Amino acid sequence: MKTKLIALTALTGIIFTSCDKDEVPAPITVQTKSVNDLQADTIIGISSMGQPYGSGKYTLYSLETNAVIANTDSATTKWDIGFRGTTIITNGGNSGPGTGGAFVYTGTFSDLTIIPADSTFRLDSAPTSYAVKTGSGNGWYNYNGATQLITAIPGRILVIRTASGKYAKIEIQNYYKGGVTPDATASDNDKLTKQRYYTFRYAFQSNGSKNF
Amino acid sequence: MLFTATAFSQEDTLFSKTLTELVVTATRTERKLSNVAVPVQIISKKAIAQSGSVRLNDILSEQTGLYITSGGATSSAGGGVFGNGVQLQGLSPDYTLILLDGEPIIGRQGGVIDLSRLSVGNIKKIEIVKGPSSSLYGSEAMGGVVNIISEQAQLNKLDASFRYGRFNATDANITAAIKKQKWGLQLFGNRNSSEGFDLDKTVPGKTIDPYGSYTTQARFNFYPTQKTKISLSGRYYNEKQDNYFLTQDIGTGNTIAITGNGRVKDMNLNPVITQQFNNDLRSSMRFYFSRYEYEQTLVKDADKSSYYHDFFQQDFYRAENQTDINLPAGNFLSIGAGLVAEKLNTTRYAGKRSNDIRYAFIQNEWKANEQFTLIGGLRYDDNSAYQSRLSPKLAGQFKINDKLRINASYGAGFKAPDFRQLFLNFLNTAAGGYVVYGANEINISELEAQKQQGILSDILPRAYQLALLKPEISKGVNAGAQYDVNDKLNVGVNFFRNDIDNLIQVDVIAFRNNAAAVYSYFNVKKAYTQGAEFNASYKLSNSFHIQSGYQFLLTADKSDIKRIKEGDVFARDLQTGEAYRVSRSDYAGLPNRSKHMVNTKLFYDNEKKGWSASLRVIYKSRWGTYDKDGNGLINREDEFAKGSTLININAAKTINAFRLQAGVDNLFDYKDEINLPGQPGIQPYVSVNYSFIKNKNNK
Numbered sequence: 067m068k069t070k071l072i073a074l075t076a077l078t079g080i081i082f083t084s085c086d087k088d089e090v091p092a093p094i095t096v097q098t099k100s101v102n103d104l105q106a107d108t109i110i111g112i113s114s115m116g117q118p119y120g121s122g123k124y125t126l127y128s129l130e131t132n133a134v135i136a137n138t139d140s141a142t143t144k145w146d147i148g149f150r151g152t153t154i155i156t157n158g159g160n161s162g163p164g165t166g167g168a169f170v171y172t173g174t175f176s177d178l179t180i181i182p183a184d185s186t187f188r189l190d191s192a193p194t195s196y197a198v199k200t201g202s203g204n205g206w207y208n209y210n211g212a213t214q215l216i217t218a219i220p221g222r223i224l225v226i227r228t229a230s231g232k233y234a235k236i237e238i239q240n241y242y243k244g245g246v247t248p249d250a251t252a253s254d255n256d257k258l259t260k261q262r263y264y265t266f267r268y269a270f271q272s273n274g275s276k277n278f
Numbered sequence: 279m280l281f282t283a284t285a286f287s288q289e290d291t292l293f294s295k296t297l298t299e300l301v302v303t304a305t306r307t308e309r310k311l312s313n314v315a316v317p318v319q320i321i322s323k324k325a326i327a328q329s330g331s332v333r334l335n336d337i338l339s340e341q342t343g344l345y346i347t348s349g350g351a352t353s354s355a356g357g358g359v360f361g362n363g364v365q366l367q368g369l370s371p372d373y374t375l376i377l378l379d380g381e382p383i384i385g386r387q388g389g390v391i392d393l394s395r396l397s398v399g400n401i402k403k404i405e406i407v408k409g410p411s412s413s414l415y416g417s418e419a420m421g422g423v424v425n426i427i428s429e430q431a432q433l434n435k436l437d438a439s440f441r442y443g444r445f446n447a448t449d450a451n452i453t454a455a456i457k458k459q460k461w462g463l464q465l466f467g468n469r470n471s472s473e474g475f476d477l478d479k480t481v482p483g484k485t486i487d488p489y490g491s492y493t494t495q496a497r498f499n500f501y502p503t504q505k506t507k508i509s510l511s512g513r514y515y516n517e518k519q520d521n522y523f524l525t526q527d528i529g530t531g532n533t534i535a536i537t538g539n540g541r542v543k544d545m546n547l548n549p550v551i552t553q554q555f556n557n558d559l560r561s562s563m564r565f566y567f568s569r570y571e572y573e574q575t576l577v578k579d580a581d582k583s584s585y586y587h588d589f590f591q592q593d594f595y596r597a598e599n600q601t602d603i604n605l606p607a608g609n610f611l612s613i614g615a616g617l618v619a620e621k622l623n624t625t626r627y628a629g630k631r632s633n634d635i636r637y638a639f640i641q642n643e644w645k646a647n648e649q650f651t652l653i654g655g656l657r658y659d660d661n662s663a664y665q666s667r668l669s670p671k672l673a674g675q676f677k678i679n680d681k682l683r684i685n686a687s688y689g690a691g692f693k694a695p696d697f698r699q700l701f702l703n704f705l706n707t708a709a710g711g712y713v714v715y716g717a718n719e720i721n722i723s724e725l726e727a728q729k730q731q732g733i734l735s736d737i738l739p740r741a742y743q744l745a746l747l748k749p750e751i752s753k754g755v756n757a758g759a760q761y762d763v764n765d766k767l768n769v770g771v772n773f774f775r776n777d778i779d780n781l782i783q784v785d786v787i788a789f790r791n792n793a794a795a796v797y798s799y800f801n802v803k804k805a806y807t808q809g810a811e812f813n814a815s816y817k818l819s820n821s822f823h824i825q826s827g828y829q830f831l832l833t834a835d836k837s838d839i840k841r842i843k844e845g846d847v848f849a850r851d852l853q854t855g856e857a858y859r860v861s862r863s864d865y866a867g868l869p870n871r872s873k874h875m876v877n878t879k880l881f882y883d884n885e886k887k888g889w890s891a892s893l894r895v896i897y898k899s900r901w902g903t904y905d906k907d908g909n910g911l912i913n914r915e916d917e918f919a920k921g922s923t924l925i926n927i928n929a930a931k932t933i934n935a936f937r938l939q940a941g942v943d944n945l946f947d948y949k950d951e952i953n954l955p956g957q958p959g960i961q962p963y964v965s966v967n968y969s970f971i972k973n974k975n976n977k
Contacts, residue, residue, distance in 0.1 A: 202795070217908030219848075
């Protein structure tokens with residue numbers, strides 16, 4: 067796996083957790099990390115029906131340790147999220163033994179400073195429904211039938227509850243190798259072989275609070 | 279009287295919109311241009327000849343407010359790969375009706391009539407009516423109507439011409455006409471071909487493959503009595519394009535060569551009988567049959583095994599009567615009714631599909647006095663496959679004095695759901711197994727049955743809104759003025775606003791058990807286009823004329839604006855990859871539209887010395903191509919194609935029966951490989967025209 071992990075500049079956010087004037091604001095420091103070219107079941111062939119396929123396995127990832135977790139550990143709580151094509155699973159529901167869940171927040175990465183108290187975390191119920199909704203326009207991406215390109219929808223933040231019940235926010239930025247979506251005029255082959263490479267940034271709150 | 283007046287009317291003058299110039303498209307009867315209350319533009323035969331145009335898109339691209347869509351591999355909203363269509367007042371080619379002698383040209387691919395199918399060699403004039411005040415023409419006349427008026431035999435004539443240009447582009451024409459007291463016959467033949475061109479040498483195969491086409495046209499007019507005219511016209515078009523390209527076999531990764539060809543056939547037949555019963559009553563019966571055929575066959579070069587096959591055949595039958603009655607008190611009434619039958623046979627749908635339409639229209643033109651004219655009209659279209667539609671129109675003109683006229687009009691046009699939106703039944707095995715149903719191919723009980731059988735896993739609330747589709751509609755207002763300042767200068771302005779409703783869009787109605795989506799069609803979207811058009815024409819001297827036009831255009835998808843106002847739309851920064859909230863000023867409106875379009879044309883014409891020349895400058899500002907940052911909008915710098923300026927020049931000399939012309943289109947070799955693959959760059963050409971019969975009555 068050629069995944070490259072880069073820790074970006076540490077993002078320091080000062081959050082007012084309460085409107086009470088007298089309360090001393092608690093400074094919270096959450097690192098924003100970037101992950102580039104995370105392969106997510108890249109295409110290895112085309113079926114006789116003309117459908118592209120990969121090995122069918124999820125790429126499991128630990129947000130806590132910022133590392134790829136082996137598939138042999140799929141039944142453990144070592145991983146928090148998994149990627150296979152455009153489908154994203156969380157370590158919870160019927161996908162894993164953890165307490166994971168997720169929902170999609172509309173807004174910018176920096177807008178989301180606190181997970182609202184009334185938020186509902188969805189659970190995986192594969193294969194019919196996932197915590198992060200599948201399908202074009204439903205969750206994190208758009209599929210353009212004319213260009214046959216997948217684009218991460220800007221302003222969609224995945225709010226993740228990890229396997230151990232902590233919280234993270236993820237902004238998926240690109241689905242293609244090198245973080246660059248091919249041109250609409252690129253060859254079908256380019257569009258197929260360069261897809262399923264995730265570029266995203268995330269912030270993981272290790273203290274268990276819902277603040278970022 | 280009626281027919282001779284029109285048959286022998288003077289050749290149109292090129293420059294000034296003289297008061298005597300006649301226009302038929304605006305009111306469905308011949309009217310002087312100066313008496314027409316809706317925005318109309320006329321392109322004369324002489325203007326076409328002076329511009330050196332060959333195909334219809336060439337000449338239309340030089341007119342104010344007309345935007346020719348082309349090329350971009352993905353710009354489905356504005357033409358895409360389906361050839362050159364025309365936008366009017368910012369409405370897509372899907373919403374402009376192209377007529378040949380009042381009858382619709384059929385064969386839309388991706389919603390677009392490819393204008394390069396039409397040779398300009400046999401055109402007498404082109405009339406363009408903008409906005410939905412052309413709604414009496416029925417479906418598709420939302421953005422407006424382009425009516426091509428072909429030549430009718432006026433004199434004995436035998437002309438031949440040949441043009442040769444870059445890329446071995448040839449265009450050969452032969453025109454023959456016989457005119458007798460009681461009948462006239464006009465014959466026309468055209469061959470057009472090119473070896474194509476290649477904008478990107480690094481990609482094997484050409485950008486535009488070699489093609490060739492034939493057009494033949496004939497029109498027979500017969501006048502058995504002074505008051506009867508019978509005409510029969512026909513057209514046959516046949517085009518073939520040879521394809522060759524390399525592609526990677528996705529299964530093996532090997533490079534393979536693909537060969538084959540695409541063919542287009544297009545034919546029509548149009549008998550018309552018109553009877554002038556007396557000074558106050560005239561009636562005509564029109565019949566029209568048209569067939570359009572498209573077939574593409576591609577094979578793998580190595581073993582000739584099939585790679586791709588697509589066949590599409592459309593038949594269109596129409597019978598129509600229109601009766602015009604002169605009524606007292608300055609009223610002129612037109613009533614009409616007709617039947618349309620359409621049939622489709624294609625590899626894309628399961629089996630043949632057909633649809634019948636019945637329609638009727640009524641229009642009254644009331645000339646209150648010399649100054650004021652009011653026109654009201656209604657058209658009703660009824661059919662079984664989608665909701666019926668009533669289209670109103672109202673237009674008024676007030677002549678303040680001899681020089682100044684003001685016009686205002688309102689109209690509501692529509693576009694019927696197309697066959698795909700009604701009848702598609704498509705399972706895509708290649709891309710994830712999704713399903714698309716035309717609105718008439720699915721209903722909620724069928725979906726529930728499929729869920730029972732385990733085919734579907736989930737039915738979405740949207741599915742309960744499945745209904746008979748409504749036609750897409752557009753309500754348009756135009757208001758403007760024409761001012762003939764003096765013999766030399768005239769200027770015009772027109773403001774327009776079109777509100778488009780019920781736009782049909784595909785939406786997810788259910789999920790299959792393999793999580794693939796099931797789609798159908800709904801009337802959901804709303805949009806608008808608005809702007810202003812300015813035209814001026816100035817006679818510099820006896821030989822020099824200058825014409826200039828400008829269109830300012832704003833467009834938007836109303837639901838996008840609503841989403842932006844609610845703060846729900848974001849964009850992604852090209853450099854940082856981070857998202858930010860889109861503001862109203864970031865949003866550029868509908869794709870494939872230029873905010874500013876300018877044309878300036880200088881014509882020189884010295885009949886005595888036999889010289890003529892032209893210099894034409896056509897500018898359009900940047901236009902949106904397609905969304906790249908996933909928000910569905912045109913908002914980011916890299917989502918625009920750069921603005922372009924095309925400069926075309928030519929000169930012609932007439933020596934006895936010869937006319938020689940030389941010119942250069944796109945003088946400064948403007949190219950945009952990505953967004954305008956149909957633009958080959960600089961194109962020099964020479965042409966020669968010879969008249970075998972020199973008729974003194976010509977002038």
